Amino acid sequence: MTALGFLHPGRPGEDDYPRIEQLLGSDIRVDLVHTDIGEDALRVDALREMGSPERLAAGMERLRLTGAETVVWASTSGSFVHGWDGAQEQVRSxxxxxxxxxxxxxxxxxxxxxxxxxxxxxxxxTYPEEVAALFADFLRTGGLEVVATRSSGIVTADEVGTWGEEEVLTLARAADAADAQAVLLPDTALHTAAHLGLLEKALSKPVLTANQVTVWEGLRLADRRVNAPELGTLFTREPIVQV
Known part of the structure; x- marks a missing residue:
């Protein structure tokens, strides 16, 4: 049994995790602990506070009791708003x-x-433009070329959590670009686990979503690889050898 631990801010999007666990197989357990979100606002100052060391440490006290072997801070905006170096320090801490x-x-x-x-x-x-731009900068620092960015201007995670298949598909199509090799949909408050097959079929390319990559990252830390086609290309491809 491989036990994966996740610190998830608030409740929106949480339903993706038991769904993903079911698709991964019986020898993988997904343990989710909710951290205190503070103010539900997709503003830089509120997002930085949401991912503060004190809030993460409080969540970790509870997650440690589950027997998790790895931990992923399941927040995109709560990490990249600190910049590349700040996000690295957040993870080290x-x-x-x-x-x-x-x-x-x-x-x-x-x-x-x-x-x-x-x-x-x-x-x-789903973010306001200022926050979306910070994510694009983070990806560029990580060596990716961002060929297009789409902002939805939503200001709370609770609103994001109400989006269904139609809204997610509309966002993915609006974001796509002909020269993009993949479409990325950040925000762990967004329900996407049930829509990955539809998204990739509609766009004819890989789609990476927040809760999907978060669980994959937990598996990567645990040195586990799982074939789960319903979770998209990321869970079916052989690893790329970096040179």
Missing amino acids: LAMVAGMPASSTSFAFVHAAREIGARRVAVGT
Whole structure:
């Protein structure tokens, strides 16, 4: 049994995790602990506070009791708003508190894009433009070329959590670009696990979404590889050898 731990801010999007666990197989357990979100606002200052060391450490105290072997901070905006170096420090601090390998959703996107060999990506976000621009900058620092960025201007995670298949598909199509090798949909409040097959069929290319890459990152930290076609290209491709 491989036990994966996730610190998830608030409740929106949480339904994706038991769904993904079911698709991964009986020897993988997904343990989710909710952290205090503070103010539900997709503003830079509120997002930085949401991912503060104190909030993550409080969540880790509860997650440690589950027996998790790895931990991922399951927030894209709560990590990339600190910048590349700040997000690395956030992960290092979490690993020290947790006593286990740690990462975050922002780094998961970079690692997942490399895994499928996608260097040029389009980004469709629920965020306001200022926050979306910070995510694009983060990806560029990670070595990816961002060929298009789409902002939806939503200001709360609760609103994002109400989106269904139609809204997610509309966002992905609006974000796509002809020269993009993959489309990225950040925000762990967005339900996407049930729509990955539809998204990739509609766009005819890989689609990486926040909760999908977060769980994949937990598996990567645990040195596990799982074939789960319903979770998209990321869970079916052989690893790309980096040179």
